[in-house]
Amino acid sequence: MxxxxxxxxxxxxxxxxxxxxxxxxxxxxxxxxxxxxxxxxxxxxxxxxxxxxTIEGSSPNLEFLREAWNEGNVPQCGYCQSGQLIAATSLLDATENPTDKDIDAAMSSNICRCGTYTRIKKAIHKAVALKNESI
Ligand code: FES
Structure with a gap:
């Protein structure tokens, strides 16, 4: 299984x-x-x-990402977004201040049929900003 x-x-x-x-x-x-x-x-x-x-879990990086996702109205249909958020969490767990290139590389295996890639990238940068503001 x-x-x-x-x-x-x-x-x-x-x-x-x-x-x-x-x-x-x-x-x-x-x-x-x-x-x-x-x-x-x-x-x-x-x-x-x-x-x-899983997406039902909680971690500091996932919470910053959730906030940024909500602020940026990232989802369209929403179906892929839990996978996108988990991939973004993995990225922020490994990289404190990812560049656009880092984000493209980390998120390249998560497909969004609605094409929310630009909003996803913006939200990841926003999550980093929220995290840095909280320190
Ligand atoms: Fe697992 Fe598509 S459902 S990668």
Whole structure:
């Protein structure tokens, strides 16, 4: 069983989405022990004993990103946004002040059919600003 279905159907956390099912879209992104992972193609057995962080979780970087996402009205249809937020959380966990190039590289495996990429990039910069203001 892919981890995605264990998260959604057994645990009941439905924020993580099924998009392509073949590791191409990023809708199913989660963090496994802090590593960005596409849960649709990860066997659930791989996750035993590991920390799984989903969009239902909370971390300082995810909270700054949520605030920036809301301020910037980032989502359009919204379907991909939980995966986008998890990928952005992974980026901010690894990089304090990402450049546009860093953001493009980190977010390149998360597809948005509505084309919200410009708003996503702006919101990531805003989240960094919010974080820096809070220090
Ligand atoms: Fe997993 Fe698309 S549903 S990458």
């Amino acid at each position: 892919p981890l995605l279905w264990a998260i959604r159907d057994i645990v009941g956390l439905t924020g993580t989405k099924f998009g392509c099912g073949v590791s191409q879209c990023g809708a199913c992104s989660v963090l496994i022990d802090g590593t960005l992972t596409k849960s649709c193609s990860m066997p659930v057995s791989y996750a035993f004993g590991k920390e799984i962080f």
